[in-house]
Amino acid sequence: MKAVCVSNFNYYDRRIKYMQAYLESKDYEVHYITGDYDTMNRQMYTLTLPRVIQLPLIQYKKNISFERIYSHYHFAKAMYEQLLKLKPDVIYAMVPPNFVSYFIRKYKKKYPKTIILFDVFDMWPETYPLPTKPLLRLPFKLWQHLRTKSLNYADAVLSECQMFEHHLKSLQSHQRIHTLYPCQLSSHHHIDYTEKDNKWSVCYLGSINNIIDIEHIYRLLGEMAKIKPVHLHIIGNGEKIEEFIQKMQTICVAVRHHGNVYCDEEKQHIFNQCAFGINVLKSSVFIGLTLKTIDYLKGGLPLLNTVQGDTKHMVETHQIGINVCQLDTLANTLSSLTPENIMTMKKQSRYVFEQYFSEDNYMKQLDMLLTQMGVQL
Known part of the structure; x- marks a missing residue:
């Protein structure tokens, strides 16, 4: 056959x-x-x-x-x-x-x-x-x-x-x-998180293109910066990468562009430095799940999420991050989080990956x- x-x-x-x-x-x-x-x-x-x-x-x-x-x-x-x-x-x-x-x-x-x-x-x-x-x-x-x-x-x-x-x-x-x-194949790389220098470390993974909401990400990081300084890691490239970096440099204390990273071990090393992965698309984009979502969850990285449908439901049901379509209450939500809370979400993110993906x-x-x-x- x-x-x-x-x-x-x-x-x-x-x-x-x-x-x-x-x-x-x-x-x-x-x-x-x-x-x-x-x-x-x-x-x-x-x-x-x-x-x-x-x-x-x-x-x-x-x-x-x-x-x-x-x-x-x-x-x-x-x-x-x-x-x-x-x-x-x-x-x-x-x-x-x-x-x-x-x-x-x-x-x-x-x-x-x-x-x-x-x-x-x-x-x-x-x-x-x-x-x-x-x-x-x-x-x-x-x-x-x-x-x-x-x-x-x-x-x-x-x-x-x-x-x-x-x-x-x-x-x-x-x-x-x-x-x-x-x-994806399951990951056996260790999940870790240690807050350094009283800063937020967050990651953006994927292509910087016309469907991501750069302005919303900028305002999101601005809300985080009201609590403590933000260090942004970028894994990926795209047609709007220069615009993205320049805009985020005005709100973040540090922006590190890693380029494309294909090695899971290297990617996990970056994820382990971060509290969240940015999963933000324009509201007009019709999508319920992104491949970067699966990458984040595999690496045990909770989501800062605006993607609707399946992803929004998983975030709410399994406590694997924060839905951030509305930014009004984000500062209060983030200020109550401890490193232990973040580590719990990281472990839960890996668990959800194993259950669904x-x-x-x-x-x-x-x-x-x-x-x-x-x-x-």
Whole structure:
């Protein structure tokens, strides 16, 4: 039996490799179709994985551009041609790009016995702040419809969070949509925290781009600075990194930019110096869970959070940080915290990671959800 996994953005380590392991446990020969260009770091890459097919991607610089749309279309069409050659029994595809779902829908019509699994890991265009004028919103609505209609042809649809699941079900009566949280390998690195020099040490992890709320982060750190000085650690880069650093330097006593950090041990060393991880996006962004959230929790770092849906609920239910959409009462909340309170939240954060986002939980949930949706592999 043959299966194909598809990811335009090469999310192999984030999602694909776990699905591949699951399919291989069911005796499938798994092929992987992806691109050859890292859109985050703007550079070419080559994979050495077995049975991988890297399709040449048309490069683009802006996330909202005709070049990006055409690049996605070009990849999806080339993917379709590869599927016609491979003739798989199972196709697992990460969406977006929405064109991927369109061409797999086309393949399903041609080969209706093929089992189709869509994994919606982002909501485009919903995640992007939409224009206010109805006419300008029309292309985004058409883009959304392209994905939504295609999902009806799937045997099962997995969503990255419950917020996405509820939204997709509101757009159509497709009942085979269930949440399967992303996972990572468990961490065995020690969690620690010692307050130094009577300062707040906080971390921002991830890309500095157009969906994070720089102004809200600035005001958030300003409220913290009313209690004691703030030392900000930044792990990551992005198109707005210079603007971000310059603005935060006006409110923080120190800003340290670590750049991209891929070593878990090095990342844990930074997390252990910090009391909180900043998880702040613009209120217009439609998302219930970020990958940086999972990174923070894996590292035992409580959240300063504005992300709605699943993340907001977890913060409230499991005491793994503070929801900071409203900053009026933040100073009072923070001033009552002791280092012991923070250490308790750190341990609870790691516990929540193991309960929801570990590889073991992923495999158990995947097996259960496919059974519930009547999919037999």
